[in-house]
Amino acid sequence: MSKILIVEDEVSIAELERDYLELSGFEVEIETDGVVGLERALKEDFNMYILDLMLPGVDGFEICRQIRETKNTPILMVSAKKDDIDKIRGLGLGADDYITKPFSPSELVARVKAHLARYERLIGSSTAPENDIIEIRGIRIDKTARRVWVNDEEKQFTTKEFDLLSFLAQNPNHVFTKEELFRQIWDMESIGDIATVTVHIKKIREKIELDTAKPQYIETIWGVGYRFKV
Secondary structure: OOEEEEEOOOHHHHHHHHHHHHHOOOEEEEEOOHHHHHHHHHHOOOOEEEEEOOOOOOOHHHHHHHHHOOOOOOEEEEEOOOOHHHHHHHHHOOOOEEEEOOOOHHHHHHHHHHHHHHHHHHHHHOOOOOOOEEEEOOEEEEOOOOEEEEOOEEEOOOHHHHHHHHHHHOOOOOOEEHHHHHHHHHOOOOOOOHHHHHHHHHHHHHHHOOOOOOOOOEEEEOOOEEEEOO
16 A cells, blocks of 8 residues: 655645545555654655645755655645746656645545556566666666666656656657647646646756757757657
8 A cells, every 4th residue: 555645734635635545545644844744754665745835844845855865756746826936946856746726636636646656667667677778879768777877977867857858768759749748757637737847858958968058859849849859
């Protein structure tokens, strides 16, 4: 049974999230204080974290940042703020997804299931006997070990950054819309989350491109989407 940690200071919202997730077969723990939530997130083993942004003690951004320093476990950020800057900051710190209050409990459950299913598949694939490797013009992507080298220098990628880079690289010269990429990488229909793809492309370019203003690998096809050029 997957175990989820919810860090949310609004008790009624946290309990609603817990009730729906438990009905779907998940084990759920709740913390209402950011300091305690961070401590448990770092010391205990959970399969996913659901973090509110505005928390007493330590905010959700800092909890996300510290989790990502040691773990690739899926992180879903929750906020009443609708500003794109908060979404961009959260995703930039390594969150896998971002949902804005108010949201339907069924949407939350769907997103949690999608992220956990993908993560479990990725973890399972690491037992493959031979590493699946993609090499393109100085970039080496080890899909089995989930490691990336650019001109022999290893770069660190979050789970979704790696998924997105790998997908584009193994489908070279194919133009994908942002909606197609969101469905493929996040296993969901895009529900006003196109910024998620844009932010992840930006972070990937910062790690693989010599000049992000003139990308040599991931090209923007204006009015359409992105493609990995070979």
